[in-house]
Every structure is written in C-alpha cells, then in structure tokens.
Amino acid sequence: MSQIIVPLKCTSQNYEWGKFGTNSTVAQLLKGYAKECSNIIDDNKTYAELWMGSHPSAPSKVVCNNSQNQQEEINLNDYIEREQKLNHSSCIRGEIVEKRFGKDFPFLFKVLSIRTALSIQAHPDSQLAQVLFKKFPNIYKDPYHKPEIAVATTPFEALCGFRPLNEIQNFIETIPELNRSLPNLNKLDDCKEYLKSIVTILLKADSELIKNNLHHLKERLSKLDNPSDLDRLVLKLYSQYPGDVGVFFAYILNYLILKPGQAMFLAAGEPHAYISGDCIECMAPSDNVVRAGLTPKLKDVDTLAEMLTYSTGKPGLVDPITNPSISSENYLSYVPPVDEFQVDYYHLTSKCPKLKANLSKGPSIALVLSGKVSFENQSKPQSNLSDLHTGSVLFIPSNTELQFSQNDSNIPVSIFIATVNNKIFNKNNL
Template structure:
C-alpha cells in the first residue's frame, strides 16, 4: 500500500449525567491528550472512536480530516469488500466509558426489530441497525446482565415480599409452581419469567413508589450486597424508579480489569459503575425501561427479550491468545473483535496483518509503534486508525504499555 495506513485520531467525548466528573474520568484524561480542555465540574461519560455521525473522529492533521472522508478517499484502507458492505463507514463504534452512576436498564434490538422501530418511530430510534456490544473492564466494574437463574428469582420472591406485591400473587404462584415441576421445559420457564417481568414493568407508578419505600426502609439496617445495591440505586434515581426492582431479577455481575462480557441483541442489561472499553455495531438504538428519566418503551422491551436465564459468571467471555502478550475477545458477530496487548518494560509484540480496518487506544503506559517503516509515539490516551493489511510492532517504555485494538475482517 503506497498510501500511509496509520493516522493519529482525535476522538470526541460525550457528556451524560452518569459520567465521572472532570479528571476523575478516564474519558476526560484520554481526551486531554489530543488537546481537549477538561472542566472539573462536567461529567465525561464516553469517548467515541469511529465514523458514527453523532461524534465522528477526525485525523490530527492540518485539515482535521474526518476519518470517514479519509476512508472514502482511500477505500483500500478499509478493504473494498467492507467499504461496499458498510457504505464507507466503519462497521463498529469503539468507546471508553467512565461510569459514576447507573445507566438505564435497556436492551438493543436485533436487525429485524431495529429496522421496524426505525421505520415506525424514527424520532426514538435513529437507525435500522442492530447493536450487539462488548464491555471489557479497565477498572473494577459492576453491571446487571441477563436474567438470574430461576431458583435465585424464586428466593427473591420469598425474601422480598414487596416484589411479590407488585407483580401479584397469581403471577408469583404460577412462576413458582412452573419452575418446580420436573416436567417443565425451557420454553415454559421462559414464558413464566416473561409474565413476571411484564407484570413488574407494567406496575402502576403509585404502587412502585409505595413498595419501594417499604423495601428501602426495611433494608436500611441490613448489611448484604443486595441491600447496598438497592439503596445505592434508590439514592441515584429517587422518585420510585421501577428499574430498582429489576436488580432482583437480573444478574449482578462484577468484573476485574481484563474481564469481559458480550451483550447480544434483545438481552437486558445496565452498567452500574467503573471504567470499561466498549465496542459495538455502529448503531445508537436503545430500548429503555428503568433507571432513567428518558423515554421508556416498556411494551417493546417486554416483547423483544429472549428471556434466557443463567448465572452471573455465565455472562463473562473467555479470551483467546492473540500473540505472546495479547488476548483476543471475539464475540459471535461479524462487526468487530477486540485485542488487548499488555507489555512490561521494553517488551515487544508484533501484530500480524489484519485484513480489515482497526482503531487502537493506549489505556496505560507508553511506548512506540512501528508500521510501514515509520515510528509513532504511544502514550496514554493516544488513538490511532490503522488501515488493512499492515504489520504493527509495539514496544513498551519504562512504565510498560497497554492498548486495546478493535478491528473488523471481511466475512
């Protein structure tokens, strides 16, 4: 390739209420490296890396060339197959998230539902794409993800009578009797789980407010992780938010740095706290139902979910080797994979050519990157776009080096 294939990018930040404030936020610290001034009172929630029109990355050249324009001018940076398939855009959106308080309980539609929602409700759903996503923890991280094992939900119905009061005794009894039957099958279990979630989500607001008040009053003298979580969310979202009861039905997942989870289409989830690397299909479609003042589409959410259930640990991914010092997080979709490279002082790692475009961000340490006979500085917060079919060689400095690289290969 005669055209240079490595370009340093300026990525844009997004300020949402749930973001960490000022320099406490990794998003803000990383953005500072490309010239952004940091306001200590402003929440810095997300750093977007890619071609998504809501916050497109630009090349750090004299013209501040939008990354999308660069790829349009040189389609070979993406490969012609991917360029044609995604109309010159990157198939993925790469992000850093810094979370101070819980995000909304939500799910993302699959392609069929995404297309229908975009057609019928374009004011609420901005594109027809699906939005599978993956989160890799940078710091200790908390989330809700997927429905708990049915036995745990049954115990919660007994332990938290306020939940039973909301969904109704008939729904609770039907759920308990069904899952206790030896002859019940997965589809029957999913059906009664759906009835529980639907009854909860459709509870009248006055009932939610009253039962939540009873629950939080009762838990104030209780020392256990569930009580702490319920009380913390109640402080963050006062006014009787239905999403607080959802923690009794959804898995509470904790991750240490380097651990990851994949969130497929039509699966309920909510990030609660921490910093993470996130990668997703290039969409911004979200169906919300709690822990938010934003538009809630309860009927769509209840109908779209798969109602799969299982343990918190089952939500986590197992990375594969991607070299001597690298791990590969490879979810079961076409749009993206993510590699994590971790080097100690003066260690090196070579990435073989990837037949598709990629973006990398340095999350800690420093070092250098060699490609096509040129050398590029690597420092915390630096972001680079790398064209297809390029050999990369990274070397760590005195403080070591860690970077994440999101990429797509043609199928």
C-alpha cells in the first residue's frame, strides 16, 4: 500500500488581491477537478491561491475508508501517519526526509492568481522565525523560514531585490517627490547602511508627508505624453494603494516581467512584491511574512529594517535544468539553493505523448495544470490513475516510479510536480 498515489482535495484562499471568477487560474483548476465546484465558481468572488500540502491553515485532504469501511476525509499528514503505521515503516515520506525534516511535510505547493499587488514583504530566516514565533505567536504563526520559488505561467510582474545603488541614487536625485520623502538622508559610504537608512526613513516618515508627495507624483506622471513602463507601474500601484509608502519602492526595488516558464527564487531577507499574473509557487511550509507597504495589514518596520539583506543588483532568477534525454520543451526542473523543495515540469504533446517522471526519494505533490492524462504507477500498477484532467492534484509517496501518458492527442498536457530537493539524497549529505 505504501506507493499508492492518491488524489487530494485542496483549498482555495479568496484574498482580496486575487483574480475574479474564471479569470483566475485557481478558479479554473477548482472547476476542473471538483465537479461540485463547477457550478459554483462566482465571477464576483476572488480566487487568489490554491494550497497543496499540509499547512494547518489549509491542509489538503485525502478521501479514504475508515475502520468501519466508511468514507472520510483526513488531512494529508494524518493520512501519511496512518499509512506508515500500517506499513510499520517511514517509506511514504522516506527515511532521509524524516531524518532531515521530522514528521512535518517539507514544503507547501501553491498556485497564485494575482489581480492587484501583494504587499512589499520579506521572509525571516530560520533563526529569526523562531524568535518571532516565540515573541509574537499571534502575528508570526510558525517557527519556520520561508524561502520560495515562483514559476510564471502567464506574464508575471514583480518587484524583487534592491536596484543597483547608482539607479537608486539617481531616482532620489531626479524624482522630487521621492527626494522630499527622504528628509535628513545622509550619503553613507557603506551601501548596506545607506539602503537601510532609506528604507527606515521612508517607512517611518509622517504619513501625511508621504500621502501628499505621492499625490503630487501621481498628478505629474498622469500628465506625461509618453510615460515609461516604470511610470505606468507607479501609477498602477498608486491606483491600488493611494497614499501608501510602498508605491515609492518601485524606485528602490528591481522591476521584473517574467515570461511563462521563467522563475525567481526568494531567499530570506529579500524584499519583494508580486504585482500581477499567475504562477506556480513552492516554499518551505511557513506563512511568515514581514510587511513594509502596499497593504492595510501590520507593517513591522523595525523587524523588516533589521532583517533585509540589502544586496543590490539582478535578483535571483532560477534557470531551469533540462534533462539531456528529453527535449527541453517537454521537461524542465527548477532547483533552488534550499533543501526543502524543487519543482519539475512535464509537457506532453502528440510528438511526445509519454514521459517517465524522475524518481524522487521523497514525497511529491503533482498538479495537472492542463490537459487529460494517465498516471501509470510502475511501482504499483494496480493503482494506475487513467482519467486525470485539468485541476487534478495527487500525492505521490517516496520512491514511486511514474510514467505519464497523454489521453487526447489534440490537447497538450502540462504537469508541475513539487518534491524534496534531490540534493539531500546525495551520499555526501547523509
């Protein structure tokens, strides 16, 4: 029983910044996999995130039979515990995974559909996360760090990491409204201290000063005959969050537009904000966020100012790794510099209707983003799943050999699989 693939029932989060109704990839996925959802997608409701994993805020469920042979839904982690006890082994998570991460599921897998900008934020490292959780458990609700990767599935706008120092200085000198919002800013030789000073002054500035300066900025940019992409970004952020100091961060952080298939990695202490678009996201199983702007929520200015890395330049884009034996059009692997996760992508077409999945020694979660497909479980053939389609989400135990087969040659298949980073299974890391 240990290598049986099971479907998951997953939860959507309906945050205000999400896309409405079936404009949202999240809603499209819900409609695709759950017949009971197909008639209740509300075009007046936002669908922001689909959570896949065992985070207590929205754990995925497995439908199975209880001891009375009645169907019930149980949380993914409870299902894993039950099956491992029945098998008297740690074979579902994998021994190395349990040794490294304990009995917590090692990652959280998501789909995001973004209509308006998320807050400018950063995530704590492991040490700070434990401190914040202990001091403020009502705000920081778990003791884990939150490195994350975002893989764009549509054109995807984001702010990420500090711009090169000369760019920031140029904006301070040439954008009068920004300059007036930074009274008493001294030029410092130390880059980190200079950036920290900018962030601290902005975030602690008088709210009326910021509000007035942003209003003047909006009025000035609105009159431009040929606004730049950055001008349009500032105006868009202002329209969504008028008077919010976070609008000024468009001049301080790198502005990116990812193409579908491009990815970025966000380490601890890196400031960022997702602005618009849809993406696949994977992260350590945490919900710890320290916010700076573009939000009505708590802004923990002192914590944020102390925790940022203040590194400048090009942000951490993740170049996918291709498998030499498979066309790069059909297989990509996004491997970030953390132990908890990596994300693999498989694409089936009439020219490549079958693919064998990489064998993972840890647990995995698969999402059928589009198409009709069969999962052939070569470890347990009796548990093949032959009628999967857009929105299907599955839990895959460790050491499960899989092959994917396209069910309809006219419909390409896209599958994303999140799994534990393969590097932890290297003999040198045992």
